[in-house]
Amino acid sequence: MRIAALICFALLLFAAPAAARPTAIVAMGDSFISGEGGRWLGNGSEALGTRSGTDRAAYDCGDLGCEYDPTRVYGASEENDCHRSDVAPIESAPVAVDVKVNLACSGAKARDLWPGAEGGTGHFGEPPEVDQLAAVARRDQVRMVVVTVGANDVGFGELVAECALDWARSPEDEPETCRDEAEAEIQGALPRATRYVTAAFHGVRRTLRAAGYERSEYRLVAMGYASPFPAGSWFRYPEVGWTRLTEGGCPVWNIDADWAATGATADLGGMLKTAAAASGAEYLDLTHAFDGHQVCDRRARRVGPSGPSALTAEWFRRLSFLQGSTRESLHPNAYGQRAIGECLALLFTRPRGNYACADTPDEWLGGVHLTVLG
Numbered sequence: 001m002r003i004a005a006l007i008c009f010a011l012l013l014f015a016a017p018a019a020a021r022p023t024a025i026v027a028m029g030d031s032f033i034s035g036e037g038g039r040w041l042g043n044g045s046e047a048l049g050t051r052s053g054t055d056r057a058a059y060d061c062g063d064l065g066c067e068y069d070p071t072r073v074y075g076a077s078e079e080n081d082c083h084r085s086d087v088a089p090i091e092s093a094p095v096a097v098d099v100k101v102n103l104a105c106s107g108a109k110a111r112d113l114w115p116g117a118e119g120g121t122g123h124f125g126e127p128p129e130v131d132q133l134a135a136v137a138r139r140d141q142v143r144m145v146v147v148t149v150g151a152n153d154v155g156f157g158e159l160v161a162e163c164a165l166d167w168a169r170s171p172e173d174e175p176e177t178c179r180d181e182a183e184a185e186i187q188g189a190l191p192r193a194t195r196y197v198t199a200a201f202h203g204v205r206r207t208l209r210a211a212g213y214e215r216s217e218y219r220l221v222a223m224g225y226a227s228p229f230p231a232g233s234w235f236r237y238p239e240v241g242w243t244r245l246t247e248g249g250c251p252v253w254n255i256d257a258d259w260a261a262t263g264a265t266a267d268l269g270g271m272l273k274t275a276a277a278a279s280g281a282e283y284l285d286l287t288h289a290f291d292g293h294q295v296c297d298r299r300a301r302r303v304g305p306s307g308p309s310a311l312t313a314e315w316f317r318r319l320s321f322l323q324g325s326t327r328e329s330l331h332p333n334a335y336g337q338r339a340i341g342e343c344l345a346l347l348f349t350r351p352r353g354n355y356a357c358a359d360t361p362d363e364w365l366g367g368v369h370l371t372v373l374g
Helices: 002-015 129-139 154-169 180-210 241-249 254-279 334-349
Strands: 022-030 057-060 065-068 097-104 141-148 219-221 282-288 355-358 369-374
Touching: 022 129, 129 141, 129 180, 141 180, 141 334, 154 180, 154 241, 154 254, 180 219, 180 254, 219 254, 219 334, 254 282, 282 334, 334 355, 334 369
Parallel strands: 022 097, 022 141, 141 219, 219 282, 282 355
Antiparallel strands: 057 065, 355 369
């Protein structure tokens, strides 16, 4: 009887199907994809209270103002400044998977994505992102990994800050512009940055292979950046005076805005496209994903007393020193992050390949669309 029982038990074990692992999509990289800036629904014209209804961290509001708690948006990541928002692109993407995992961290560089065994450093006290991915890959069935990284490797944020300083300290009849010097800085940094970003993508491939994945079982996507500014001709505030700073939060000369919207964005996109091609990844271009909704674009407007609307609001956080964290400045806000999430959802349903995602300036998520890149 004992032998018969053991045989029956063994047969049941072999006959039982393995439990299906939860399906997952994963975000890796820096602040552009982590959700930095997700606290804001456009840029409000009121300095206090809910900031015209734009501040998602505001609560317990009364006649004397509001309390503010950024953890309502960033959760535990508010403590270490990774700033993974609740509407980050990977979180807001309407994709039919069981789990959405955000490993990206504000301020990360390419080396923060490398395996620790290969010199990966991690960021803000966290393990390297690809080492975190290894644990996710063993637990879940990863369907897609989306990576945006490299802007911090070329110092893009610092260069834009210098552009703002140049605008503030020079008169309109003798403007001190940043374009040429900033472009030279990026060009000097690109070769090394491209190597490091490419190494990060290869690290993702090796990590998933070690976890038992074939390339056909998941998609690896390099997602590009978008400029916080439109071309200079689209600015609704003049170059002269102080309204670009005090009202718009876009203190740059037109020629420098042109550089950010075209030259710098193309430089960063080229770096990611090179890394994607070297690792067999797909590329998603976001150059035009915010058209009509960038900071100070005259097709959008600041949010007034009537409250925010995605149709008319700016989808990037303005340069701000007095509300929230300065780290949020010039990052996609809650509207922008949801728009990127829509781009990812559309990509998830398309065949593998390289695509560009764009919006329709006077529409919301229904106007987001993909086109195949040649």
